[in-house]
Amino acid sequence: MNISTKDYIYDELLPRVEKPGRYIGTEWNSIHKDTKEISIRFAFCFPDVYEVGMSHLGMKIIYHLLNHQKDVYCERVFAPWPDMETEMRKSDIKLFALESRDPIKDFDFVGFTLQYEMSYTNILNMLDLAGIPIKASQREKGQPFVVAGGPCAYNPEPLSDFVDFFILGEGEEVTLEVIDAYRRWKATDKSREEFLAMVAEIRGIYVPSLYKVSYNADGTIEEIASNNESVPKKVRKRVVKDLKNSYFPDKVIVPFIDIVHDRIMLEIFRGCTRGCRFCQAGMIYRPIRERTVEELVELADRLLESSGYEEISLSSLSTSDFSKLNELVEKLVSKYESKRVGLSLPSLRIDSFSMKLVQEVQKIRKSGLTFAPEAGSQRMRDVINKGVTEEDLVKSVEAAFITGYSNLKLYFMIGLPTEAMEDVQDIADLGYKVVDTYYSVPKEKRGKGVNITISVSSFVPKPFTPFQWEPQDSIETLKEKQRYLRGAIKNKKLTYNWHEPFVSYMEAIFARGDRRLGEVLYKAWQLGCKFDGWDQHFKFDTWMEAFKEAGLEPEFYAYRRRELDEVLPWDHIDVGVSKKYLRGEYKKALKGELTRDCRVVCTGCGINLLEEGGVCK
Amino acid sequence: MQIMQVDSKKNVLMRLKFTKGNEVKYISHLDLMRAFQRAIRRADIPIAYSSGFNPHQEISFGAPLSLGITSDAEYLDIKLREDMKPEAIIEELNDKLPAGIKLRAGTILNERAKSAMGLVTHSRYTVKVNVQGIELNQFREKLDEFMSLAEIKVMKKQPKKDFELKEIDIRPMIVSVGAVEAPDSGGSYFLQCLLLSGSKNNLKPELLVKAFADFSSWELTGVRINREEVYTEYQGQLLDLLQYAEKENQ
Numbered sequence: 001m002n003i004s005t006k007d008y009i010y011d012e013l014l015p016r017v018e019k020p021g022r023y024i025g026t027e028w029n030s031i032h033k034d035t036k037e038i039s040i041r042f043a044f045c046f047p048d049v050y051e052v053g054m055s056h057l058g059m060k061i062i063y064h065l066l067n068h069q070k071d072v073y074c075e076r077v078f079a080p081w082p083d084m085e086t087e088m089r090k091s092d093i094k095l096f097a098l099e100s101r102d103p104i105k106d107f108d109f110v111g112f113t114l115q116y117e118m119s120y121t122n123i124l125n126m127l128d129l130a131g132i133p134i135k136a137s138q139r140e141k142g143q144p145f146v147v148a149g150g151p152c153a154y155n156p157e158p159l160s161d162f163v164d165f166f167i168l169g170e171g172e173e174v175t176l177e178v179i180d181a182y183r184r185w186k187a188t189d190k191s192r193e194e195f196l197a198m199v200a201e202i203r204g205i206y207v208p209s210l211y212k213v214s215y216n217a218d219g220t221i222e223e224i225a226s227n228n229e230s231v232p233k234k235v236r237k238r239v240v241k242d243l244k245n246s247y248f249p250d251k252v253i254v255p256f257i258d259i260v261h262d263r264i265m266l267e268i269f270r271g272c273t274r275g276c277r278f279c280q281a282g283m284i285y286r287p288i289r290e291r292t293v294e295e296l297v298e299l300a301d302r303l304l305e306s307s308g309y310e311e312i313s314l315s316s317l318s319t320s321d322f323s324k325l326n327e328l329v330e331k332l333v334s335k336y337e338s339k340r341v342g343l344s345l346p347s348l349r350i351d352s353f354s355m356k357l358v359q360e361v362q363k364i365r366k367s368g369l370t371f372a373p374e375a376g377s378q379r380m381r382d383v384i385n386k387g388v389t390e391e392d393l394v395k396s397v398e399a400a401f402i403t404g405y406s407n408l409k410l411y412f413m414i415g416l417p418t419e420a421m422e423d424v425q426d427i428a429d430l431g432y433k434v435v436d437t438y439y440s441v442p443k444e445k446r447g448k449g450v451n452i453t454i455s456v457s458s459f460v461p462k463p464f465t466p467f468q469w470e471p472q473d474s475i476e477t478l479k480e481k482q483r484y485l486r487g488a489i490k491n492k493k494l495t496y497n498w499h500e501p502f503v504s505y506m507e508a509i510f511a512r513g514d515r516r517l518g519e520v521l522y523k524a525w526q527l528g529c530k531f532d533g534w535d536q537h538f539k540f541d542t543w544m545e546a547f548k549e550a551g552l553e554p555e556f557y558a559y560r561r562r563e564l565d566e567v568l569p570w571d572h573i574d575v576g577v578s579k580k581y582l583r584g585e586y587k588k589a590l591k592g593e594l595t596r597d598c599r600v601v602c603t604g605c606g607i608n609l610l611e612e613g614g615v616c617k
Numbered sequence: 618m619q620i621m622q623v624d625s626k627k628n629v630l631m632r633l634k635f636t637k638g639n640e641v642k643y644i645s646h647l648d649l650m651r652a653f654q655r656a657i658r659r660a661d662i663p664i665a666y667s668s669g670f671n672p673h674q675e676i677s678f679g680a681p682l683s684l685g686i687t688s689d690a691e692y693l694d695i696k697l698r699e700d701m702k703p704e705a706i707i708e709e710l711n712d713k714l715p716a717g718i719k720l721r722a723g724t725i726l727n728e729r730a731k732s733a734m735g736l737v738t739h740s741r742y743t744v745k746v747n748v749q750g751i752e753l754n755q756f757r758e759k760l761d762e763f764m765s766l767a768e769i770k771v772m773k774k775q776p777k778k779d780f781e782l783k784e785i786d787i788r789p790m791i792v793s794v795g796a797v798e799a800p801d802s803g804g805s806y807f808l809q810c811l812l813l814s815g816s817k818n819n820l821k822p823e824l825l826v827k828a829f830a831d832f833s834s835w836e837l838t839g840v841r842i843n844r845e846e847v848y849t850e851y852q853g854q855l856l857d858l859l860q861y862a863e864k865e866n867q
Contacts, residue, residue, distance in 0.1 A: 010639075011841070015685045020643035028655070028715045254655055256641070256648045256715070308655030308713070339658075340672060 025098030376426030640717030
């Protein structure tokens with residue numbers, strides 16, 4: 001029997017795999033175009049499984065933005081789960097795009113979004129599954145350009161062997177400029193190198209092959225230099241100055257199968273002004289740009305109508321900081337209560353948290369409450385510039401208990417700079433205080449059966465933060481702190497959650513890694529590493545073997561304290577926040593001095609100089 | 618004493634028949650339910666909600682279908698807050714349903730109508746199989762032999778017992794099986810089978826195919842299963858669920 005590859009995938013392969021719904025590509029609002037009328041094919045790849053990738057807002061925006069272009073067809077690709085990969089390799093099926101089931105090796109662009117470091121091996125694996133040369137230097141004319149963007153692209157170096165070019169910053173405008181350059185290039189018979197030179201001139205585009213890195217004897221970087229004059233010495237990130245007039249899709253794909261965040265994500269603002277010193281997002285997504293309440297209500301309307309979703313999440317880095325949050329919530333609730341559309345608020349700050357608001361939001365559907373004090377002691381919270389106090393927390397949880405909540409989650413980090421065991425002890429103490437607060441609320445007012453979950457993760461120092469020079473706590477130290485906490489949290493009302501520190505160690509290495517790590521990544525992939533973000537697939541020993549084979553020391557990246565004047569692997573990338581500001585914040589951190597929210601007064605981070613005329617309002 | 622006037626609008630029960638096409642054959646029962654709920658929202662159908670802490674739409678399905686099987690006859694019962702004609706619901710909802718799901722017919726149910734789920738007793742399936750080098754008469758002979766067995770033992774996974782395997786006899790659940798030649802090419806046949814279905818006794822057609830493959834020692838490839846109709850037994854007759862509803866309404 002002769003059947004087409006597409007039918008073979010659909011009818012023969014899919015019945016053999018777990019959750020075939022991941023690979024069908026005909027979800028509501030997915031875009032299907034006639035390929036005869038298309039001149040540019042774009043594969044938007046999320047290097048993780050469908051349920052994770054489909055929860056990502058950036059993909060939703062870029063997917064519809066590109067498909068809005070008449071001559072462009074953008075399709076989705078996710079990392080096939082290992083059972084699917086096995087079937088594909090057995091039948092020699094190349095990685096295909098979901099919508100058309102066409103192999104992506106024939107596409108013009110293969111774009112990856114970099115959301116977390118532990119997805120990097122999946123990128124190599126997906127390229128291999130696609131039949132595209134893994135190393136950029138081995139790709140030839142007629143093969144796709146591999147492009148990557150997203151938050152991890154701000155330190156693109158560990159991936160520079162594999163990616164032809166990176167898009168730095170918000171993609172709404174620059175992606176279309178790249179497409180435009182491609183249209184012009186395709187009309188000529190110029191080489192791949194000539195196209196890369198063309199895009200290198202677009203602001204926000206980084207072409208790693210046009211830069212040379214030299215090293216000192218001690219392994220640190222001597223210099224990062226561009227190959228020629230026309231290539232910028234420093235690549236500046238892109239921001240969308242005016243959110244109102246920027247593209248935002250009025251529809252989103254509605255998956256059939258259950259995904260991680262199965263709801264409308266209404267992006268209420270970008271950026272954050274708090275300046276928490278551990279937080280990379282708070283630095284790289286600057287400046288702050290809010291949408292108006294009218295815009296948001298209208299957008300919510302269109303998204304609800306086109307999707308049929310029953311829940312909206314007000315998404316941002318710090319939703320309770322939205323200046324018109326009460327007004328927005330009231331409007332949305334009054335408009336959609338009768339239609340039973342639920343609202344959810346992620347990441348509430350404990351100092352600006354209002355129980356009235358939470359009650360309003362939860363009129364339709366109740367969900368859990370999570371608070372993030374981040375650290376146990378006041379000293380520690382001052383070091384990281386969290387700007388909240390124990391009193392804030394006690395007041396907030398008291399209000400929550402009075403409203404009837406009895407299950408709360410508290411989120412902390414261990415391994416923060418200058419942390420001592422007393423600070424770790426304070427995490428446990430804070431947990432006990434929250435339980436005491438529950439019992440201080442009169443019985444008739446509080447809910448039954450208090451349970452406080454204390455969730456603790458290990459701190460990973462990230463580029464473009466004041467802690468970018470800091471060593472990570474060793475695996476041993478982190479384990480000892482975890483053991484200590486386990487011993488200190490001995491109460492039936494408290495649940496203690498933690499993760500093994502090995503993954504955090506790997507994250508620390510790749511977050512602040514340089515180009516040489518490309519070799520490690522390649523070796524690790526060859527040795528079978530993939531889906532490293534998944535406990536059941538993460539192979540720490542294999543990673544260590546890859547380091548050995550590449551002749552590199554992982555400790556050099558994770559445990560070394562950098563000199564303040566050291567050339568950092570990402571020094572040729574400009575995110576707008578200046579190194580001078582980060583240095584100042586680092587020094588203040590070590591003294592435990594606070595920096596104010598820059599909505600109150602400008603703290604001079606440098607972002608306002610990113611664009612002519614300033615970007616802060 | 619004054620008697621409070623209860624909401625004058627009455628809820629309306631409706632049964633809808635739909636096809637589950639190739640595009641959605643890998644969508645599970647639960648996911649299909651969610652797809653309908655969202656289509657109902659998109660179409661702004663005046664659906665009734667259950668009362669309680671987390672109200673949900675009042676919709677329910679007939680007999681669930683295994684992953685990978687298409688169907689011409691799936692049934693959905695819904696409760697509406699307002700009176701609407703089935704034709705109007707079908708038109709509005711079809712516009713908002715994902716590719717592969719299409720409503721074909723519907724009827725109003727009376728208040729005391731039994732649920733589609735509870736009614737199902739039989740399902741009729743067409744199974745397309747390919748066997749290299751076997752003629753139709755050979756195929757039919759083998760099938761007759763198979764059907765003349767006193768019992769047909771197969772191993773069945775038990776989802777409620779950790780997918781532990783259990784040996785069961787499926788012969789009593791096969792009402793009839795016949796074979797005809799499929800039009801496209803040699804060696805392809807349609808198995809037409811009527812099987813017990815529903816909450817009491819339920820035979821999944823893929824289990825029958827497996828049993829026949831084991832019995833014949835033939836390699837059956839290109840297996841495609843389609844559910845043709847779902848029935849309820851009523852006074853010795855098999856009625857499809859819409860016919861039954863009309864009977865109930867008389």
